[in-house]
Amino acid sequence: TARTLALMNQKGGVGKTTTAVNLAAGLARLGQRTLLIDLDPQAHASLHLGIEPDENQPSVYDVLMDPSLDPSSAIRNSGERLDVLAAETDLAAAESELAPLADRTSRLGNAIGKLAHHYDAVLIDCPPSLGLLTINALACAHQVLIPMQAHFLALHGVGKLLETVKMLSGSVNPELRVMGIVLCAYDAQASHTREVVADLDDFLSSAAGTGEPWDGARVLGPAIRRNIKLAECPSFGQTIFEYAPGAPGAEDYEALARSVLDRLASN
Amino acid sequence: TARTLALMNQKGGVGKTTTAVNLAAGLARLGQRTLLIDLDPQAHASLHLGIEPDENQPSVYDVLMDPSLDPSSAIRNSGERLDVLAAETDLAAAESELAPLADRTSRLGNAIGKLAHHYDAVLIDCPPSLGLLTINALACAHQVLIPMQAHFLALHGVGKLLETVKMLSGSVNPELRVMGIVLCAYDAQASHTREVVADLDDFLSSAAGTGEPWDGARVLGPAIRRNIKLAECPSFGQTIFEYAPGAPGAEDYEALARSVLDRLASN
Numbered sequence: 175t176a177r178t179l180a181l182m183n184q185k186g187g188v189g190k191t192t193t194a195v196n197l198a199a200g201l202a203r204l205g206q207r208t209l210l211i212d213l214d215p216q217a218h219a220s221l222h223l224g225i226e227p228d229e230n231q232p233s234v235y236d237v238l239m240d241p242s243l244d245p246s247s248a249i250r251n252s253g254e255r256l257d258v259l260a261a262e263t264d265l266a267a268a269e270s271e272l273a274p275l276a277d278r279t280s281r282l283g284n285a286i287g288k289l290a291h292h293y294d295a296v297l298i299d300c301p302p303s304l305g306l307l308t309i310n311a312l313a314c315a316h317q318v319l320i321p322m323q324a325h326f327l328a329l330h331g332v333g334k335l336l337e338t339v340k341m342l343s344g345s346v347n348p349e350l351r352v353m354g355i356v357l358c359a360y361d362a363q364a365s366h367t368r369e370v371v372a373d374l375d376d377f378l379s380s381a382a383g384t385g386e387p388w389d390g391a392r393v394l395g396p397a398i399r400r401n402i403k404l405a406e407c408p409s410f411g412q413t414i415f416e417y418a419p420g421a422p423g424a425e426d427y428e429a430l431a432r433s434v435l436d437r438l439a440s441n
Numbered sequence: 442t443a444r445t446l447a448l449m450n451q452k453g454g455v456g457k458t459t460t461a462v463n464l465a466a467g468l469a470r471l472g473q474r475t476l477l478i479d480l481d482p483q484a485h486a487s488l489h490l491g492i493e494p495d496e497n498q499p500s501v502y503d504v505l506m507d508p509s510l511d512p513s514s515a516i517r518n519s520g521e522r523l524d525v526l527a528a529e530t531d532l533a534a535a536e537s538e539l540a541p542l543a544d545r546t547s548r549l550g551n552a553i554g555k556l557a558h559h560y561d562a563v564l565i566d567c568p569p570s571l572g573l574l575t576i577n578a579l580a581c582a583h584q585v586l587i588p589m590q591a592h593f594l595a596l597h598g599v600g601k602l603l604e605t606v607k608m609l610s611g612s613v614n615p616e617l618r619v620m621g622i623v624l625c626a627y628d629a630q631a632s633h634t635r636e637v638v639a640d641l642d643d644f645l646s647s648a649a650g651t652g653e654p655w656d657g658a659r660v661l662g663p664a665i666r667r668n669i670k671l672a673e674c675p676s677f678g679q680t681i682f683e684y685a686p687g688a689p690g691a692e693d694y695e696a697l698a699r700s701v702l703d704r705l706a707s708n
């Protein structure tokens with residue numbers, strides 16, 4: 175049955191959506207029946223794939239707020255072996271509406287449970303926060319992938335992120351593991367890049383054998399190089415593979431998809 | 442007395458801190474006695490200027506939570522004519538602690554009121570949210586500057602941002618105006634850049650004469666080109682002018698400081 179992967183980082187603008195969309199497309203191209211769930215009220219993953227809001231079709235907000243709704247009614251096809259559970263801006267109301275409910279952290283997991291047999295991989299694009307939507311993703315994911323940029327200041331948010339993962343793995347989701355870090359918009363020329371990556375490698379290797387949820391996590395290869403084509407394709411509603419299949423961005427996300435596929439069934 | 446400028450955008454990673462720091466430094470170099478207020482619990486502006494957390498000195502959190510505290514006790518000098526009201530990560534508690542208080546939106550303004558006579562310009566680096574900290578900034582600012590990137594998806598957040606500005610100008614801060622938009626990490630080569638900028642220009646010019654808070658706002662020149670030096674200098678605790686004074690980033694922020702100075706006293 176499907177392995178669920180949460181793409182999360184509370185820091186904004188680091189590459190979660192670009193990675194969720196192009197990694198999902200990359201996995202689909204490798205033969206994986208893939209579902210991409212847009213869990214961000216900004217609805218950028220849905221926009222990125224050219225999905226228009228549609229009042230005649232439920233979206234992820236409706237699925238979360240009405241557990242009796244068949245979640246497959248909210249699924250849209252976006253290409254061969256790639257489906258999307260799309261978001262609309264009404265999702266902005268979800269966190270405050272879910273907050274008083276007893277099953278507020280398990281609504282997403284329950285919906286995925288009804289869909290999982292159709293897919294090999296489920297990817298969740300999280301919003302830039304550690305609120306209830308991201309908690310729903312962490313409560314049901316098998317693994318977490320952390321997109322980030324190799325900048326000096328990026329290191330400062332990682333501790334808090336991992337605390338949240340640890341809290342969830344210590345309570346509602348004991349199986350939760352961090353698969354690794356994806357370096358996005360990577361610039362080998364920047365003076366601090368090598369030091370930041372070395373810091374991340376040191377931190378992760380020192381976790382080996384500790385039993386922490388990031389024990390065994392890696393900085394995944396390859397890093398995704400900064401490539402203008404990746405910033406351009408959302409405005410055409412396309413993945414990098416449709417827009418510029420020969421570009422470095424396509425090469426890197428294809429290789430990342432292989433790395434991820436190797437690790438997807440590890441827990 | 443000092444003009445107060447809020448650097449705000451609820452979207453993460455768009456260039457607020459890079460702009461707040463280097464614009465403040467640019468204004469200081471033009472002779473303006475400048476105060477930079479770090480209003481983000483991530484404390485990136487403070488880190489950017491090499492300011493270490495110091496348990497022997499109050500920070501912006503203490504100033505907000507204790508109105509009887511003299512705010513100048515929390516000021517640190519960061520260079521000629523550049524002072525900083527630094528943040529520490531304890532600021533993360535401020536929003537929930539301020540929430541029940543009657544004067545929760547005026548605490549920052551009251552503190553600035555006690556300091557304003559020392560300065561010509563006060564710049565506020567806002568967190569990536571429209572929560573109570575950003576509201577405090579909008580409640581007391583004379584003008585708002587919106588850093589953003591000329592990407593297709595960036596247009597989608599602007600509406601919500603302007604709604605919030607309008608709500609504040611319609612209630613607690615009738616003088617509030619949007620000075621304009623600063624284009625950060627600008628890449629003239631990207632296919633969508635020109636269209637995004639044209640969209641922004643159209644939107645702002647159609648506001649002329651409507652009396653909206655962004656009536657008269659412009660996309661400010663120059664755009665700040667993507668320049669690796671701007672991403673490197675935080676790891677050395679320096680502004681671009683200290684780190685790489687000959688770099689395009691220094692050139693662009695110096696020119697932006699002139700544009701901003703021209704408009705600073707317009708309301």
Ligand SMILES: Nc1ncnc2c1ncn2[C@@H]1O[C@H](COP(=O)(O)OP(=O)(O)OP(=O)(O)O)[C@@H](O)[C@H]1O
Pocket residue numbers: 185186187188189190191192193214216218300301302358359360398399400401402403404405406452453592594
């Ligand atoms: N490798 C890359 N090369 C060039 N541009 C990139 C790359 N990765 C991401 N970007 C651009 O950076 C911006 C932010 O990326 P993205 O939207 O994926 O981040 P995010 O973490 O999902 O943001 P948010 O926190 O708002 O959800 C986008 O304009 C995107 O096109």
Ligand SMILES: Nc1ncnc2c1ncn2[C@@H]1O[C@H](COP(=O)(O)OP(=O)(O)OP(=O)(O)O)[C@@H](O)[C@H]1O
Pocket residue numbers: 185186325327452453454455456457458459460481483485567568569625626627665666667668669670671672673
């Ligand atoms: N013109 C530029 N050229 C190159 N890199 C830039 C430029 N402007 C900003 N950056 C880099 O982009 C990243 C995000 O910028 P910054 O921290 O200023 O954004 P922010 O809006 O303050 O983010 P947050 O929402 O987290 O507060 C940083 O690593 C910064 O160094």
Ligand SMILES: [Mg+2]
Pocket residue numbers: 190191192214218219299300301
């Ligand atoms: Mg996103």
Ligand SMILES: [Mg+2]
Pocket residue numbers: 457458459481485486566567568
């Ligand atoms: Mg910032």
